[in-house]
Every structure is written in C-alpha cells, then in structure tokens.
Amino acid sequence: MVRVDRGLATTIGGAGVARVGYSGRILEAAADDPASGPCVGDWALVARWTDDRSTLEHLLPRRSCVTRAQSGGTSHAQALAANVTLAAVVVGLDQTPAITKIERLVALAWESGAQPLVLLTKADLAADAAEIAADVLTSAPGAEVMCCSCVDATGLSEVRDRLGDGTMALLGSSGAGKSSLVNALVGADVLATKEIRADGRGRHTSVRRELVVLPGGGCMIDTPGLRGVGLSGGEGIAATFADVDALAAQCRFNDCSHESEPGCAVLAAVEEGTLAVRRLESWRKLQREAAWVARRTDARLRAAELRVWKQRTKGSRGHPKRR
Numbered sequence: 001m002v003r004v005d006r007g008l009a010t011t012i013g014g015a016g017v018a019r020v021g022y023s024g025r026i027l028e029a030a031a032d033d034p035a036s037g038p039c040v041g042d043w044a045l046v047a048r049w050t051d052d053r054s055t056l057e058h059l060l061p062r063r064s065c066v067t068r069a070q071s072g073g074t075s076h077a078q079a080l081a082a083n084v085t086l087a088a089v090v091v092g093l094d095q096t097p098a099i100t101k102i103e104r105l106v107a108l109a110w111e112s113g114a115q116p117l118v119l120l121t122k123a124d125l126a127a128d129a130a131e132i133a134a135d136v137l138t139s140a141p142g143a144e145v146m147c148c149s150c151v152d153a154t155g156l157s158e159v160r161d162r163l164g165d166g167t168m169a170l171l172g173s174s175g176a177g178k179s180s181l182v183n184a185l186v187g188a189d190v191l192a193t194k195e196i197r198a199d200g201r202g203r204h205t206s207v208r209r210e211l212v213v214l215p216g217g218g219c220m221i222d223t224p225g226l227r228g229v230g231l232s233g234g235e236g237i238a239a240t241f242a243d244v245d246a247l248a249a250q251c252r253f254n255d256c257s258h259e260s261e262p263g264c265a266v267l268a269a270v271e272e273g274t275l276a277v278r279r280l281e282s283w284r285k286l287q288r289e290a291a292w293v294a295r296r297t298d299a300r301l302r303a304a305e306l307r308v309w310k311q312r313t314k315g316s317r318g319h320p321k322r323r
C-alpha cells in the first residue's frame with residue numbers, strides 16, 4: 001500500500017497501481033482500533049470485482065510498524081508506517097539539533113521494531129557535522145547515525161547502500177529535509193518540497209504519508225512533519241536510554257526512584273559527570289508520559305470490555321445480535 005486516504009488506498013501489485021476501497025470488515029476493525037486500519041507500507045489482499053471495482057479485504061500481519069499515541073483527546077494509537085526495516089529520525093543541521101526531540105523520536109523508532117537511524121540532513125550547512133553526529137550517538141546508543149546533504153550529495157550513496165532493498169520511514173519535523181532526501185535518492189522531484197519560512201519553521205507541505213519506490217529497489221516512506229509525538233510504550237524509552245537503564249540496574253534498591261536514595265548509581269553517574277543531568281531529566285519526562293498513556297489505555301480497554309459485556313447481557317434477553 002503506497003498511500004492511504006479517507007476511504008481509499010493506493011496499492012501497487014501485480015496489476016500495477018490501483019485505487020481500492022475498503023471492505024466492511026476492514027472499516028469495522030479500523031473503527032475499533034485506528035492503528036489496525038490500513039497504513040502506508042501494509043501488505044494487503046485486494047479483491048477485484050466483476051464491475052472492475054477493487055476492495056481491500058485483508059491486511060497481512062505487520063513485521064514492524066511506527067506507531068504513535070494519538071495526539072489530542074483519545075488514547076488511540078495511530079499507525080504511521082508499516083513494515084519498515086529502518087525508522088529514520090530526520091534532523092536538519094540548519095539548526096542546532098534539539099536533543100530531547102531526537103530522543104523522543106528515537107524512542108518511537110525503537111518501538112516500531114525496525115532499526116532506528118538518525119539522519120542528519122543539510123550537512124552542507126554545518127561545519128562540524130561529524131562532531132554533532134558523535135554527540136547525537138551518545139544520546140541514542142544502539143541507533144545508527146548518518147550525515148547527508150542533498151545540496152552537495154554528501155552521504156547520499158551511503159544512505160542508499162544502507163537502505164538496500166529495505167523500506168525506510170522518515171520521521172521528523174516539517175522542514176527537516178525529508179521530501180528533498182526522497183527526491184535526491186530518486187533522482188527526480190517526485191515529492192513537493194517547501195522553502196523554510198523566515199522564522200525558521202517549516203511549512204507543512206506533505207499532507208499525507210506516501211511510499212516511494214526507488215529506482216534499483218528499496219522504498220522510502222515520507223511522513224508529514226511530526227508535531228506532538230506521543231509514545232505508546234516503555235520499551236522504546238528503555239532502548240533509547242540503554243545507558244541510564246544499565247546504571248539503574250546497579251542501584252542498591254530495586255525500586256530506586258533515582259531522586260535521593262543512597263547507593264543510587266544513576267545519581268552517582270550524574271555526580272561524576274558521566275551522565276548528563278539533561279539526559280536524566282528527559283528520561284524521567286518520557287517515562288512519566290509513557291506511564292500516563294498506559295493508564296489511559298487501561299481505562300479505554302476497561303471501557304471497551306464494559307461495552308462488550310453490556311451488549312452480551314442485552315443479547316441474552318432474547319434479542320441475539322450479530323456483531
């Protein structure tokens with residue numbers, strides 16, 4: 001599936017590119033849990049009807065999926081890109097990289113089940129790109145960090161090689177250079193890009209997620225600028241902060257809160273200067289947030305169970321209802 005719009009998806013298959021509608025079952029499942037609805041990168045079974053209409057009947061299980069906790073109101077998650085091999089956090093070096101934002105997106109990338117990668121774009125604008133890359137690596141242990149530029153083509157072939165015939169999702173703020181990178185790898189302007197506004201903030205050019213197949217194999221999934229990325233689980237945070245996690249395992253108390261306990265290895269590392277206070281604070285913040293999302297999700301599941309139970313008891317009063 002290369003594009004998903006309201007009620008319609010664009011697919012590539014044996015018969016080429018097609019616009020397909022959704023079956024009732026797909027719509028029902030998506031209404032129940034939006035994250036299980038059709039997503040760019042999904043593999044799907046499509047039925048072709050005699051009147052030439054096509055409908056998407058079944059989604060194949062995802063091997064990985066970049067998912068964010070829905071921003072605003074609900075605790076429903078939203079699937080951003082399915083079946084990616086690399087989840088790339090794209091950061092433009094036209095500005096000083098915001099490390100806390102990178103940590104958050106890297107945690108999201110870890111949660112996807114794909115290999116996280118930080119792509120520092122616009123390397124032509126930074127005198128010390130390699131130094132920044134080394135710095136970013138300490139904030140994202142286990143992730144890969146690469147630099148590239150669409151202007152002087154630095155690093156583009158390395159990115160191309162790293163992708164191979166896999167699929168890369170591009171995650172990052174609007175204006176980071178995601179669409180430009182896709183165009184540079186394709187060798188043609190297949191996606192619209194926009195000039196940065198005078199205040200340095202990107203304009204939202206991409207409105208939808210889109211999968212682009214590169215000449216020679218491999219796919220790129222461009223996503224619209226991500227604002228307000230909520231994390232839906234704790235595993236991504238643990239992976240992103242593997243260094244802090246390892247320290248926490250050495251604390252004297254199992255339930256150490258790393259606030260003031262004696263024998264706290266985390267606080268000791270801060271004291272020694274081997275762990276940045278900034279990093280400890282951003283770890284705490286993301287953990288609080290994940291705990292909040294987990295509570296909301298629990299509440300939502302309980303409400304759903306209650307609905308099912310009410311329906312069942314209604315059904316047993318002689319009006320059996322088909323689900």
Ligand SMILES: Nc1nc2c(ncn2[C@@H]2O[C@H](COP(=O)(O)OP(=O)(O)O)[C@@H](O)[C@H]2O)c(=O)[nH]1
Pocket residue numbers: 121122123124125148149150151152173174175176177178179180181192193194195196202205206225
């Ligand atoms: N100097 C420089 N500018 C770039 C590079 N890549 C993208 N840009 C510029 O950054 C702006 C935003 O790029 P765009 O690809 O639309 O960002 P997106 O919102 O992440 O898709 C555009 O003005 C691009 O010309 C690069 O490698 N070097």
Ligand SMILES: [Mg+2]
Pocket residue numbers: 175178179180192193205206222
């Ligand atoms: Mg774009």
Ligand SMILES: [Zn+2]
Pocket residue numbers: 248251252256257258259261263264265266267
């Ligand atoms: Zn501790």
